Amino acid sequence: MIGKINSINFKLKVGSKKGQNRLLRLHLNESSVDLPPYLKHEILARLKDLDWHRYQEENPELLAKLAKDYRLKPGNVLIGNGSNDLIFNLINTFGQSGLIVLFRPSFSVYSKMAQTLGKRFIEIPINLEKGYEIDLNPRILAEASLIFIDSPNNPGGFTVHPQKLREILDQSQGLVVVDEAYAEFSEASFANWVPRYGNLTIIRTFSKAFRLAGVRFGYLIGQKKVIEKLRSSRPPFAVGIFPQIVANVVLDNKQVIMKQIEEIKSERTRVFNQLKKSNLFSPLPSLANFLLIKSHRLSNRHIFRELRERGILVRIFDLPELRPFFRVTVGTREENDFFLKALSEIEKEKGYGSSG
Numbered sequence: 021m022i023g024k025i026n027s028i029n030f031k032l033k034v035g036s037k038k039g040q041n042r043l044l045r046l047h048l049n050e051s052s053v054d055l056p057p058y059l060k061h062e063i064l065a066r067l068k069d070l071d072w073h074r075y076q077e078e079n080p081e082l083l084a085k086l087a088k089d090y091r092l093k094p095g096n097v098l099i100g101n102g103s104n105d106l107i108f109n110l111i112n113t114f115g116q117s118g119l120i121v122l123f124r125p126s127f128s129v130y131s132k133m134a135q136t137l138g139k140r141f142i143e144i145p146i147n148l149e150k151g152y153e154i155d156l157n158p159r160i161l162a163e164a165s166l167i168f169i170d171s172p173n174n175p176g177g178f179t180v181h182p183q184k185l186r187e188i189l190d191q192s193q194g195l196v197v198v199d200e201a202y203a204e205f206s207e208a209s210f211a212n213w214v215p216r217y218g219n220l221t222i223i224r225t226f227s228k229a230f231r232l233a234g235v236r237f238g239y240l241i242g243q244k245k246v247i248e249k250l251r252s253s254r255p256p257f258a259v260g261i262f263p264q265i266v267a268n269v270v271l272d273n274k275q276v277i278m279k280q281i282e283e284i285k286s287e288r289t290r291v292f293n294q295l296k297k298s299n300l301f302s303p304l305p306s307l308a309n310f311l312l313i314k315s316h317r318l319s320n321r322h323i324f325r326e327l328r329e330r331g332i333l334v335r336i337f338d339l340p341e342l343r344p345f346f347r348v349t350v351g352t353r354e355e356n357d358f359f360l361k362a363l364s365e366i367e368k369e370k371g372y373g374s375s376g
């Protein structure tokens with residue numbers, strides 16, 4: 021078991037922080053890289069000068085900055101504690117009457133929240149190869165009060181085709197939410213369609229490309245009346261000053277963030293090409309910061325356990341159609357090499373070693 025001993029030694033280096041032995045977290049599509057210390061210092065300095073004892077409104081400067089990127093007004097923007105918070109708000113507010121239309125697979129929180137809030141929802145099955153390119157029942161679209169489309173899709177990694185989105189927007193009176201959590205990795209965004217389509221809303225997060233999963237910041241852009249309805253149906257002072265200050269500072273330093281996005285995209289291609297050579301695993305093309313990988317002979321639970329033993333966490337799913345798959349975040353070059361090495365060890369141990 022030389023491979024495993026090597027893995028554990030390597031794990032100490034790769035996955036550890038401040039002397040702790042940690043598992044390599046490739047299961048939540050987080051950024052493997054934190055904000056640089058100088059930005060953290062700037063954020064802390066700005067926070068120190070604020071009135072912590074006062075309730076804080078949404079920061080107008082922040083709303084203006086976010087809106088400006090899309091040539092929209094601050095009134096078209098709503099901020100939230102991560103996009104999950106906004107998803108909850110959307111379902112609570114617009115899932116009241118009518119039907120919530122979801123695709124399956126897609127981000128699991130949509131159905132979980134709809135269920136928790138006791139809303140009526142339907143899941144339209146989509147195929148991982150064709151993505152959203154399926155015939156949609158016009159009656160279902162007409163009945164929908166809310167439709168969620170994650171683009172790129174989690175876990176499929178594909179985006180919605182503009183023609184398909186147009187069709188959905190035209191056929192539905194309900195609010196169509198395009199969740200662009202991974203848009204920075206795909207270069208495809210429909211945010212500039214918002215002024216044209218009254219029923220389009222976009223959600224974005226700072227948890228992925230912006231490296232701020234622990235801070236909890238996301239935002240929504242849409243029509244003013246949609247924003248007002250959402251704002252009035254949530255508790256007052258919903259977003260604290262910490263995420264707002266962090267987002268403000270990070271937006272002023274976007275070039276630092278953009279550099280790492282290019283690195284992740286090139287690593288995504290490298291890992292994909294490497295996996296293509298495998299006898300046991302096949303990656304699906306992805307426009308996000310993760311890859312969905314099909315395991316041809318071993319169950320996803322088996323792969324999960326084998327990787328965990330080697331110090332790596334990946335995501336597996338309960339949906340029957342996703343049983344042969346597991347999802348892995350594209351990390352740093354070092355982390356990706358560690359992951360690829362672990363997979364090739366597993367291949368060899370099971371007698372499927374590739375020559376490449």
Ligand SMILES: Cc1ncc(COP(=O)(O)O)c(C=O)c1O
Pocket residue numbers: 048049101102103104105127170173174199201224225226227233237238
């Ligand atoms: C498609 C999608 N939307 C939203 C989220 C939630 O992000 P946040 O951290 O902003 O709540 C995720 C997280 O994995 C996601 O995959």
